[in-house]
Amino acid sequence: MPSTEKMQQLYVKSFFAASIPEAMAQAREELGLDALLLNSRQSPPEARHLGEYEVVFGRGPEQAETAGEAPVAAGRADELDRLVHEIRGILERNDPNAGPRTAEESVVERALMDAGVEAWLAREIDEAVRKRMNQRTVLDIARPRAAVERDAQAWFAPMVEEMASRITVLPEMGRVTALIGPPGSGKTTTIAKLAITQCLAAGRPVRLISADTVRIGAAEQLRTYAAILGVPFQAVESTAALAQAVDSAPSSTAVLIDTPGLSASLQQDTASDLAAFLNRRQDIDTHLVLTASMHRADLREAVRRFEAFGSSKLLFTRLDEASSRAAIFCEAARTKKALSFFCHGQSVPEDLAPASKEPVIEALVRELPKTLRSVA
Numbered sequence: 001m002p003s004t005e006k007m008q009q010l011y012v013k014s015f016f017a018a019s020i021p022e023a024m025a026q027a028r029e030e031l032g033l034d035a036l037l038l039n040s041r042q043s044p045p046e047a048r049h050l051g052e053y054e055v056v057f058g059r060g061p062e063q064a065e066t067a068g069e070a071p072v073a074a075g076r077a078d079e080l081d082r083l084v085h086e087i088r089g090i091l092e093r094n095d096p097n098a099g100p101r102t103a104e105e106s107v108v109e110r111a112l113m114d115a116g117v118e119a120w121l122a123r124e125i126d127e128a129v130r131k132r133m134n135q136r137t138v139l140d141i142a143r144p145r146a147a148v149e150r151d152a153q154a155w156f157a158p159m160v161e162e163m164a165s166r167i168t169v170l171p172e173m174g175r176v177t178a179l180i181g182p183p184g185s186g187k188t189t190t191i192a193k194l195a196i197t198q199c200l201a202a203g204r205p206v207r208l209i210s211a212d213t214v215r216i217g218a219a220e221q222l223r224t225y226a227a228i229l230g231v232p233f234q235a236v237e238s239t240a241a242l243a244q245a246v247d248s249a250p251s252s253t254a255v256l257i258d259t260p261g262l263s264a265s266l267q268q269d270t271a272s273d274l275a276a277f278l279n280r281r282q283d284i285d286t287h288l289v290l291t292a293s294m295h296r297a298d299l300r301e302a303v304r305r306f307e308a309f310g311s312s313k314l315l316f317t318r319l320d321e322a323s324s325r326a327a328i329f330c331e332a333a334r335t336k337k338a339l340s341f342f343c344h345g346q347s348v349p350e351d352l353a354p355a356s357k358e359p360v361i362e363a364l365v366r367e368l369p370k371t372l373r374s375v376a
Helices: 020-031 045-050 074-093 107-114 119-134 145-149 152-165 187-202 218-229 239-247 264-270 272-280 296-305 326-335 357-365 368-373
Strands: 005-007 010-017 036-042 053-059 176-180 206-210 233-235 254-258 284-291 313-317 338-343 352-354
Touching: 010 020, 010 045, 020 036, 020 053, 107 119, 107 152, 119 152, 119 326, 152 357, 176 187, 187 206, 187 218, 187 254, 187 338, 187 352, 206 218, 206 239, 218 233, 239 254, 239 272, 284 296, 296 326, 313 326, 326 338, 326 357
Parallel strands: 176 254, 176 284, 206 233, 206 254, 284 313, 313 338
Antiparallel strands: 005 010, 010 053, 036 053, 338 352
16 A cells, blocks of 8 residues: 655545546545545556556544644634535545536536537536546645636636547548538539549549439539539439449549439438448548538438438538537537538639638637636
């Protein structure tokens, strides 16, 4: 067992466990609720075999050892009472059997929800941020714990880090890329943008294929883009014809496939073959195209409906029309699909950019300080 030493009228002892709450529970059981938390950190290499995390607790000498000594000054007693109250609060917050947290204790969760983040995700991030804060090498005990929790600046860095860890970006396309999505999401225009910025600008030949047999004039719109760009174009009316068109393209040529904008009713009637084809073809990089201005519930439903197509990336359009990036963040975090590209308008090809975490996270963070300051 770790050694115990007397330091300035305190007995100090380290406890090791697989998690900080578990180590705190050990300390509570051995030293009682009057013990004072002095430090919490990841265990040093030489003590890692004792447990992943270390917490250091201290308490006053036993009454028997202090017999005959001068009584503790009234000021010291008040300070001890305050510290005992704080340590009890810390233990209760880390107790898995404890009840719901109070509004004051859910600073990050409430701030994220106010910014539009879904409740389940806000709670997960809040809990993860608390773990990050508890794993700091030195715990600030120079001021009341409540004051630390209400300090907005103390939360920003771990909160932004946790938010960024929840989403991934992969701004690239495969040699064969298909765009799927609801009607009006901007697939055809986005294909033209991708053809220019990701293929022709890099000196790579490209071929455009339209598999949209649902919308009147859809194939003609893409044919017009192909003529302007001076690239081959082909319209197909079946998955067999689509497979032949893809397989006949030279290996050095990028192939971009436009698909029908499918509503829920049309998807059930006409899209099963296309969904099975794209899901089966591992060589086709399928991006689900969604509008950033969609209502959160509609966005989730669209993702659910298109799961059968086997998309691996999310591509968002109309960011210029969206008042918040919360829906993008929530759906990327929930599905764990990578963000590929962002479209900010209808101009070809200017209004397309590789996806990155910064604009999504920064847009959300800009909404947080007001909420965090409200509890200070």
